[in-house]
Amino acid sequence: MLRLGLGIAAGFLLKAALDALRARPVPKLEHVRDAGPEAMDEPPEDWDMVDEQADESFPASDPPANY
Numbered sequence: 001m002l003r004l005g006l007g008i009a010a011g012f013l014l015k016a017a018l019d020a021l022r023a024r025p026v027p028k029l030e031h032v033r034d035a036g037p038e039a040m041d042e043p044p045e046d047w048d049m050v051d052e053q054a055d056e057s058f059p060a061s062d063p064p065a066n067y
Contacts, residue, residue: 035052035055035056035058036052036055036056037055
């Protein structure tokens with residue numbers, strides 16, 4: 001009986017924790033700049049095709065295919 005009671009209590013605690021996580025507000029991005037050196041405050045002197053593709057793919061986790 002004690003195990004059953006502990007299991008039920010653990011279930012309620014888990015549900016409360018998950019509900020609290022779902023209720024948090026999602027942070028919004030303040031500013032996202034357009035891709036390319038023309039949208040940068042201080043563009044680099046050298047800018048090639050790989051730089052362009054990497055900049056366009058940000059914030060993706062995968063690098064460009066020709067990297």
